[in-house]
Amino acid sequence: MQTNQHTLSKACHFEGKGLHTGAPVSMKLLPAPAGSGIRFRRTDLPSEPEIQALAEYVSNTTRSTTLSQGEVHIMTAEHLLSALTGMGVDNALVELDSAEVPILDGSARPYAEAILQAGLEEQDAPRRYIELPYTLEIKDSRTDSWIRLEPAKAPSAHITIDFSSEVLGVQEASWNEETDYATQIAPCRTFCFYKEVEPLLKAGLIKGGDLENALVITEEGYMGNPQLHFEDECSRHKLLDLLGDLRLSGGFLCARIQAHKPGHTLNTKAAKALRALLK
Numbered sequence: 001m002q003t004n005q006h007t008l009s010k011a012c013h014f015e016g017k018g019l020h021t022g023a024p025v026s027m028k029l030l031p032a033p034a035g036s037g038i039r040f041r042r043t044d045l046p047s048e049p050e051i052q053a054l055a056e057y058v059s060n061t062t063r064s065t066t067l068s069q070g071e072v073h074i075m076t077a078e079h080l081l082s083a084l085t086g087m088g089v090d091n092a093l094v095e096l097d098s099a100e101v102p103i104l105d106g107s108a109r110p111y112a113e114a115i116l117q118a119g120l121e122e123q124d125a126p127r128r129y130i131e132l133p134y135t136l137e138i139k140d141s142r143t144d145s146w147i148r149l150e151p152a153k154a155p156s157a158h159i160t161i162d163f164s165s166e167v168l169g170v171q172e173a174s175w176n177e178e179t180d181y182a183t184q185i186a187p188c189r190t191f192c193f194y195k196e197v198e199p200l201l202k203a204g205l206i207k208g209g210d211l212e213n214a215l216v217i218t219e220e221g222y223m224g225n226p227q228l229h230f231e232d233e234c235s236r237h238k239l240l241d242l243l244g245d246l247r248l249s250g251g252f253l254c255a256r257i258q259a260h261k262p263g264h265t266l267n268t269k270a271a272k273a274l275r276a277l278l279k
């Protein structure tokens with residue numbers, strides 16, 4: 001496969017709040033030089049420190065993916081990283097004035113649409129594809145979940161989810177280079193189960209969560225009776241998360257990805273294994 005690197009043609013701007021912190025945040029996606037990858041810059045801190053979107057900086061995977069280096073933290077990076085990957089952005093500088101990427105509507109659609117609108121600029125350097133010499137398998141026997149990454153000529157992903165929920169059932173989702181990420185994957189919103197809401201709030205999480213930015217699932221159905229974007233919106237969202245977390249491998253992964261019940265902990269373990277493999 002041969003494609004050149006791309007960055008944004010112009011800046012995109014977002015205003016929102018963090019899902020977990022509930023804090024207001026202003027964020028800009030800016031064009032960045034070839035070879036620079038995805039970097040975050042905290043403009044609210046005195047020296048405006050930056051952190052590279054790489055698996056070695058993952059510090060927390062409780063309900064979202066946090067990157068940390070010294071005093072710099074970036075929470076809930078995965079939806080933005082997914083959109084940048086799905087929309088073919090190799091290089092971008094993400095400036096934000098708070099510790100958490102805005103949750104917006106709980107999906108990656110606002111990011112994908114803004115990237116489409118800004119347009120991409122081709123850069124004078126070949127895209128960095130991450131290719132595997134052999135199959136990698138990451139397992140968590142406690143949760144019966146696994147991710148398998150196999151060498152392939154073109155990237156693809158297939159996942160299954162099973163939360164033992166009658167409302168969700170067992171769902172699958174797939175993606176490959178032919179999939180229109182912006183319309184098929186990006187619109188799918190984050191979700192949680194109603195029974196988890198109180199424990200999550202007690203753990204100091206989801207302070208910015210509401211029915212405008214998350215699907216909440218009860219024993220009977222979806223709370224507030226929202227219009228689902230797809231019957232299998234939840235598995236598509238888990239695929240969205242997986243693509244975002246795997247971007248922490250540092251490039252575009254050219255592999256056949258299969259995953260069963262993936263979550264941020266397992267996803268970022270896979271990204272870390274890929275980083276170790278590259279070294």
Ligand SMILES: [Zn+2]
Pocket residue numbers: 078079190237241
């Ligand atoms: Zn998510």
